[in-house]
Amino acid sequence: MNGWLQHLPMLPIATPLMAGALLVLLKESRRKTRLALSFASVLFQIFVAYQLLLMTTGHMPDLWPQNIAVYLVGDWPAPFGIVLVADRLAAVMLLLCSILGLAALIYSTARWERAGVHFLPLFQLLLMGLNGAFLTGDLFNLFVFFEVLLGASYGLMLHGTGEMRVTAGLHYIATNLAASFLLLIGIALIYGVTGTLNMADLAIRAGQLTGADRRLFEAAAAILGIAFLTKAAAWPLNFWLPNAYGHACAPVAAVFSIMTKVGIYALLRLGSLLLPTGAPAAFGGEWMFPLGVATLIFGAIGILATQQAERLIGYCVIMSSGTLLAALGMPGVALTGPALFYLLTSVLALGAFYMLIEMIERTRSFGADVLAVSLEAFDLDDPESPDRSDDVVGVAIPAAMAFLGMAFFCCALLVAGLPPLPGFVAKLSLLSAALQTSATDTPSLAAWTLVAAVLLSGLAGIIALSRTGIRLFWTAEDIVVPRLRVSEAGSVSLLLLSCIALAIWAGPVMDFLEETALLLDRPQSYIDAVMSHQPVRALGGMP
Incomplete structure (x- = not known):
């Protein structure tokens, strides 16, 4: 294999790593250079993710x-060396992450990348950790990339100022450190039993375990499952999320909307490889389905109980995780394709929602006061400063209130799953597939339970979001028309237009994702690709 294309799987990790290192070396005063480097990195990641997506459809058969x-x-060949693997699922997640990262970076240029230090390097390291978690082919490097993205997220979580942000951030850090400790214990036990951490090799060896080794492996898998469920915000391990995400600055919270999906990705990836061996019940429907339903119910109760818009979105994130866990916990792969379509829609919608709510808060005097405090804390409101308030907020877009109202309406439709946006397509596909999972003509109890939970949570979403919209736009007496920068409105529009594109091309996208689900159900191709891949030096080339 010759040419730079053979290095494609490495580029989503190497690009943000190098960009982050260069950003640390550049002085904060060189803002234009730093922003240019950051945007070049994210745009290149989108290009690489798209090329990998094309590769998975057969556009590079020679490679x-x-x-x-x-x-x-x-x-070094598997299972002895570090392996990166990009199949259809990984490529889809990479593209989703890079698009969300681009929108958040655009939004941050209005103010947040200056409201503190090292925002841009930490942002690149967060993308590096996310990309690495999607690409890694072994458990230890999954742990490493988890720690990279979490380490960057700790700094971004505390970016800005405010007592509530620090308090929520400390809870977030403590919870994730505990989950990482469990993850490390599970990985150590698995290595002690099987002698390998390569996922493909693990799929082969796990099915050969018997007796005490088998029981110890299942215990280790259960510990791994708890760690992943914590990171996926499954009930009852999700108490930290609404406050943590709600008090993070808007572009950071937007990127955080995909972080719970990393835990779900890990469960799906390991489950697809290990379940055919009959090994770990921790990754099957026996646990995922009831936990998913409980998480969905908890999120629905939470959005009805809360009055704060930021916390409401946090409970929407929990509801999306619950829906995915319940759907993936159903038998077979009929729901996997629709679940992946729902994952794409929910991440884009919730990312847009977090940024939108920050703009809507400026329409109220309280939100304006909070903004003024943040600007004052970092000298962004000094009339003599080049980063003074007018420069930060930027040129007002026409009809700001109309834009905010329409964007809120679109986000509400997406989250509640109402037509004509892709949230409706995703939930309808999920429910239709659930009712067809039974081998008989009568749907199973689990199918009816999922249908009831999804419909009731959708109703709760309609009630809560309608109430919030009325409170934000109709009942407030001291509404202040905000000045919105084009970059802020553009970042939200980018994500909403991506959702509209999913609705327009729902058929081809759903077909692609259903094929992805079928490939996950046949993990032998993944195992063969990893275990049979030869080193460059074995092919007579230069490493």
Whole structure:
């Protein structure tokens, strides 16, 4: 294999790593250079993710005949070396992450990348950790990339000022440190039993375990499952999320909307590889389905109980995780494709919602006061400063209140799952597939339970979001028309237009995701691609 294309799987990790390192070296005063480097990094990540997506559909058969990109870091063959693997699922997650990252970065240029230090380097490291978690082919490096993204998220969580942000951030840090500790224990036990951490090799060896080794492996898998469920915000391990996400600055909260999906991705990836061996019940419907339903119910109760818009979105994130866990916990793969479509829609919608709510808060005097405090804390309101308030907020877009109202309406439709936006398509596909999972003509109790939970949570979303919209736009007596920068409105519009594109091309996208689900149900192709990939030096090339 020759040419730079063979290094595609490495680029989503190397690009933000190098960009983050250069941003640390550049002085804060060189703002234009720093922003140019940040945008170049994210745009290149989108390009690479798109190329990997094309590769998985057979556009590069000479490089990867099985349409699964395998990259041997250090040129050591599996299972001895570090392996990066890009299949359809990983490529979809990479593209989703990079689009969300672009929108958040655009939004941050209005103010947040200056309201503190090291925002841009930490942002790049967060993207690096997310990309690495989607691409890694072994459990230890999954833990490493988890720690990279979490370490960056700790700094971004505390970015800005405010006592509530610090308090919520400390809870967030403590919870994730505990989950990481469990993850490390589970990985150590698995290595002690099987002698490998390569996921493909693990899928082979796990099915051969018997007796005490088998029981110890299942215990380790259960510990891993708890760690992943904590990171996926499953009930009852999700108490930290509404406050943590709600008090983070808007672009950070937007990117955080995909972080719970990393835990779900890990459960799906390991479950697809290990369940055929009959090994870990921790990754099957026996646990995922009831926990998913409980998480969905908890999120629905939360959005009805809260009055704060930021916390309401946090409970919407929990509801999306519950829906995905319940759907993926159903038997078979009939719901996996619709679940992935729902994942795309919910991440884009919730990311837009977090940024939108920050803009809507400026229409109230309280929100304006909070903004003034943040600006004053970092000298962004000094008339003599080049970063004074007018420059930060920017040129007012026409009809700001009309834009905010329409964007809120679109986000509400997406979250509640109402037509004509793709939230409706995703939930309808989920429910239709759930009712067809039974081998008989009568749907199973689990199918009816999922249908009832999804419909009731949708009703709760309609009630809560309608109430919030009325309170924000109709009943407030001291509404202040905000000055919205074009970049702020543009970032929200980018995510909403992406959702509209999903609705327009729902058929082809759903077909692609259903094929992805079928490939996950046949993990042998993944295992063969990883275990048979030869080092460059074995092919007579230069490493």
